[in-house]
Amino acid sequence: MGRKREFDEEAVLAGAMMAFRRHGYAGLSILELEAATQISAGSLYNAYGDKEGLYRAVFDFYFRKVIDPRIGSAQTLDDLEKVAIDLFNPPFSDGLGCLVTNAAVEFRNSAGTGGYFAGRGLDTIEAAALRAVRADMGDGNEPAALRIVLLYQGMLVLTRAGRLSNAYKDAVRAEFDRLRRQAKSTFPAIREQNAKGD
Amino acid sequence: MGRKREFDEEAVLAGAMMAFRRHGYAGLSILELEAATQISAGSLYNAYGDKEGLYRAVFDFYFRKVIDPRIGSAQTLDDLEKVAIDLFNPPFSDGLGCLVTNAAVEFRNSAGTGGYFAGRGLDTIEAAALRAVRADMGDGNEPAALRIVLLYQGMLVLTRAGRLSNAYKDAVRAEFDRLRRQAKSTFPAIREQNAKGD
DNA sequence: TAAGTTTTAGTATGGACATTCTAGAATGGA
DNA sequence: TCCATTCTAGAATGTCCATACTAAAACTTA
Numbered sequence: 001m002g003r004k005r006e007f008d009e010e011a012v013l014a015g016a017m018m019a020f021r022r023h024g025y026a027g028l029s030i031l032e033l034e035a036a037t038q039i040s041a042g043s044l045y046n047a048y049g050d051k052e053g054l055y056r057a058v059f060d061f062y063f064r065k066v067i068d069p070r071i072g073s074a075q076t077l078d079d080l081e082k083v084a085i086d087l088f089n090p091p092f093s094d095g096l097g098c099l100v101t102n103a104a105v106e107f108r109n110s111a112g113t114g115g116y117f118a119g120r121g122l123d124t125i126e127a128a129a130l131r132a133v134r135a136d137m138g139d140g141n142e143p144a145a146l147r148i149v150l151l152y153q154g155m156l157v158l159t160r161a162g163r164l165s166n167a168y169k170d171a172v173r174a175e176f177d178r179l180r181r182q183a184k185s186t187f188p189a190i191r192e193q194n195a196k197g198d
Numbered sequence: 199m200g201r202k203r204e205f206d207e208e209a210v211l212a213g214a215m216m217a218f219r220r221h222g223y224a225g226l227s228i229l230e231l232e233a234a235t236q237i238s239a240g241s242l243y244n245a246y247g248d249k250e251g252l253y254r255a256v257f258d259f260y261f262r263k264v265i266d267p268r269i270g271s272a273q274t275l276d277d278l279e280k281v282a283i284d285l286f287n288p289p290f291s292d293g294l295g296c297l298v299t300n301a302a303v304e305f306r307n308s309a310g311t312g313g314y315f316a317g318r319g320l321d322t323i324e325a326a327a328l329r330a331v332r333a334d335m336g337d338g339n340e341p342a343a344l345r346i347v348l349l350y351q352g353m354l355v356l357t358r359a360g361r362l363s364n365a366y367k368d369a370v371r372a373e374f375d376r377l378r379r380q381a382k383s384t385f386p387a388i389r390e391q392n393a394k395g396d
Numbered sequence: 397t398a399a400g401t402t403t404t405a406g407t408a409t410g411g412a413c414a415t416t417c418t419a420g421a422a423t424g425g426a
Numbered sequence: 427t428c429c430a431t432t433c434t435a436g437a438a439t440g441t442c443c444a445t446a447c448t449a450a451a452a453c454t455t456a
Contacts, residue, residue, distance in 0.1 A: 031412090040434060097303070105300055142369075151348045151349060153356065154351035161303075161317065171342075201451070201454095203404095243446085248445070
């Protein structure tokens with residue numbers, strides 16, 4: 001069956017993920033990818049076909065390791081608040097932002113890999129926000145969910161600009177507090193009802 | 199004093215601005231800039247030194263024509279709401295987003311031109327939000343101002359991803375309505391006091 | 397109108413980059 | 427132990443790009 005791969009694919013993808021997160025797609029050269037992954041260009045091309053193939057693999061990895069477990073599985077406002085506030089804590093406070101947001105800005109809604117994964121990531125985030133708001137606040141509060149999406153994307157822009165100061169943490173927490181308060185006062189039975197459903 | 203410039207500088211900067219807004223800095227070639235500005239590379243280099251010099255000039259133009267008059271001069275929540283809602287209307291609904299936000303994502307807080315203007319633009323936006331919130335709501339509501347910054351930056355990410363649907367318009371309007379309502383109920387005298395000051 | 401200067405368009409140029417190619421090394425099966 | 431296959435590293439290739447250069451055109455001043 002031929003020679004075995006010498007590299008640890010998870011380590012390569014993790015290294016490439018960091019590099020893509022830092023430099024974007026076009027801004028990252030194969031030379032830099034060799035350094036970030038610790039494998040040669042020959043091996044990268046053999047394993048992933050081309051730079052875009054590696055980008056695809058990195059996005060799959062990012063969804064599998066980050067987006068899906070953290071956001072795709074979020075069910076409540078508390079879950080989403082944790083996602084947001086974690087931007088102030090390691091490892092998410094590294095100022096590199098989110099591959100999805102960065103790709104959305106770099107590729108817009110274009111046809112290729114970047115546009116596709118950006119759209120899929122934003123879908124996941126929007127769906128999670130709607131799910132959490134409906135669960136905790138009931139129907140009719142979709143605007144609150146969309147504001148959470150906007151707040152979160154805004155945080156990712158500011159963290160990348162190195163401007164997500166602690167003042168923003170209070171601002172975001174206050175918004176989640178307000179939503180939970182509103183949930184309790186308007187639909188007092190919803191949380192308990194959900195709890196029963198477990 | 200030598201031959202006169204044949205091009206209209208405002209037209210060149212406007213064309214280059216659109217192109218930089220669409221493609222970012224690294225993603226835009228001199229060849230594309232020739233097409234966008236309708237002048238030759240020779241003239242571009244003669245007038246602006248290099249690509250980065252043109253980028254600087256475009257950013258100056260963008261601040262002078264867009265950021266300063268629209269955001270730098272905003273004094274009230276109404277003013278800011280107009281800025282935000284205009285993202286749903288031409289010419290701001292073109293899906294290209296804001297040069298400042300795009301540069302913040304492309305350059306992070308790096309040392310060069312992009313990082314500098316991104317920071318300056320975000321300063322302007324944050325200052326405007328704080329100014330408007332203090333004017334309409336009084337002191338102590340800075341978190342509300344920071345949330346406006348986040349919402350706006352989030353809108354710019356989503357518009358660039360082609361995902362700023364009309365549902366987001368309602369969500370943003372509702373937030374400004376809420377802030378104005380809160381302003382009225384908590385500090386009923388503030389608006390009238392400001393009105394007197396005119 | 398001659399001289400000097402700036403602008404313009406177009407043509408080099410040199411470098412960076414993604415990708416391909418090559419040769420050798422490792423692996424498993426016959 | 428040979429053979430076919432896959433992997434690896436590094437060198438070679440061709441393209442694209444930012445920028446420099448060149449010569450002609452247009453303008454100002456004397």
